[in-house]
Amino acid sequence: MPVTVYSDPDYAGKSAALEPGRHKLDPALDNTISSIRVPAGWSVTLYDSFGDQSGRG
Numbered sequence: 001m002p003v004t005v006y007s008d009p010d011y012a013g014k015s016a017a018l019e020p021g022r023h024k025l026d027p028a029l030d031n032t033i034s035s036i037r038v039p040a041g042w043s044v045t046l047y048d049s050f051g052d053q054s055g056r057g
Contacts, residue, residue, distance in 0.1 A: 001039045002017040002018050002019050002039075003017070003018045003036065003037065003038050003039065003042065003044055004016070004017050004018070004036070004037045005018065005025070005029065005033045005035075005036050006033065006034060006035045006036070006037075007028075007029055007032040007033065007034060008034050008035065009034045009035050010035060011035050011037055012035075013032075013034070014028055014029055014032070016029055031048075033046070
């Protein structure tokens with residue numbers, strides 16, 4: 001079961017299912033994630049502007 005991110009609260013709106021690894025989100029979801037479903041036993045780290053060398057995280 002993948003991690004799923006959603007653009008709206010309560011697991012609604014546009015979504016993306018992410019398997020383990022590093023991902024660059026579809027621009028439609030960039031800076032819009034409002035909810036995230038994480039399978040039991042998993043952990044997730046989210047970064048703002050990942051890969052743009054800004055160092056924010």
